Amino acid sequence: MNERISLIRQHIQEKGEVKLSELEVFFEGVSSMTLRRDLKKLEESGDVVLTRGGAKSISHLSRIKEELYSKRSSENTAEKYAIAKKALEYVEEGRSIFIDSGTTVMYLARLIENQKLFITTSAPNVALECAKDQNAVINLIGGNLNRDNLSLSGITALNFLDNINIDTAFIASSGFSFKNGFTCGDYSEGEIKKKVIEKASRTIVLMDNTKFGKNLPFTFAKLSDVDLVITDDGVSEEIKKKLCQGVRKSGMAKIN
Template identity: 50%
Template sequence: MNDRTEKLNEYVQQKGEVKLKELEKIFPDVSSMTLRRDLAQLEKQGLILRVRSGAVSVDSIKGSKEVRYNLRAEENIEAKEIIAQKAVELIEQGRSLYLDSGSTIMCLADILPNEHLSILTSGPNIGIEVAKKTNPSIMLIGGQLNRNNISVSGLGAIEFVKLVNIDIAFMATSGFSLEAGLTSGDYNECELKKYVIQKAKKVVVLMDSSKINKNMPYTFAGLKEIDVLVTDKKLPDEIMTATIANNVAVY
């Protein structure tokens, strides 16, 4: 780590979260491209997390069950958009859809076709995004709000889901491994996901490649309980073998 990178790291650690424009003012003789390379180096060392507009200190987000939603929403944007474009092809007009919470599902909600669809979601922000379209009907389930990922869950949410039918459930995951399956960082959300998967005729999981071999505390499903896995990159051979063995279609 050179002197400039050390100073840059010290500034990010002190501030917690910085914008690239701030760094350009602090280092006026350094190009934006060089600053981005410095941030990439610090990220590889596990000191910061790069986001679209700058960087955040890893220490500033330690202790959370999951990285705050507004930070995660800026991670792997290109991958999430690729996944959403694939997933939207699986939607048929007139169907009853469940849209899970999370930033990848938000990308799907953004490009959802303006057709007659019945949308049920645990994400208030997902519902608001879908409401920008005129044809889909929208139901928000009730429950306790998790500020980290803008979702509701709990007993009230499960009781609501019992009353509805679901053709296709589009689910998000915080982690996946062959040993632990699909995992979540919150117990109540995990229980809601389990129930939605039981109710749905078809289960589609949206997962970017950064989630592979990352385990969160609670497992909500294994490969045998889902029908489709949508991702941004080719899966490792051992995972592809497991999806074939469990009759999971991969897009």
């Protein structure tokens, strides 16, 4: 009895909505009245809103709303979202991953759902976002909180990383040039990134087109230190090609 309801819940959570007619087909032999009552219970539990002919997931609805809202209000969100979506393809179940701080990787954190993962991050807000995924184990590196970029750093954060192994690191970069490599604006933030890249088997940098050609005071990696750069269409083919040639030849990655 309870099992059917949680199956329905799960389906709605995944697909965002469900029609009663679909449920009738799937649960052949169960009367539509019963399925209706199931949906009503789900509504009472607060996960779902009943619509004509079915039900919709509330969290799904609000995510859609958020996306609509942020698309209008802030800049480059579409690009950032697209970048995050590409990066998501490199998130593999069962692995240990690192997620950096920054708006672009924050989108990535939002996209991760229902995956058994070991997530280490330097950003409290990324950690809180990931906590919504019921299956992930989340580690937050300790340290001093930088008010500007809301990332953690410092000696304790560095020490923390000593005991962590990372399959794939998703790193954000505030600037990039072929001369200076990947750069950021805070020294201790750079230290963290550097150490993470050193420890990770594979490093993926997420960076929208506005970051290209910018130099910030601290270099945390050369192009050849990373395996993949994910960016958007605002970057010329020429630069993409050059990036492609410059990354570490680990055989696992290509430029997107």
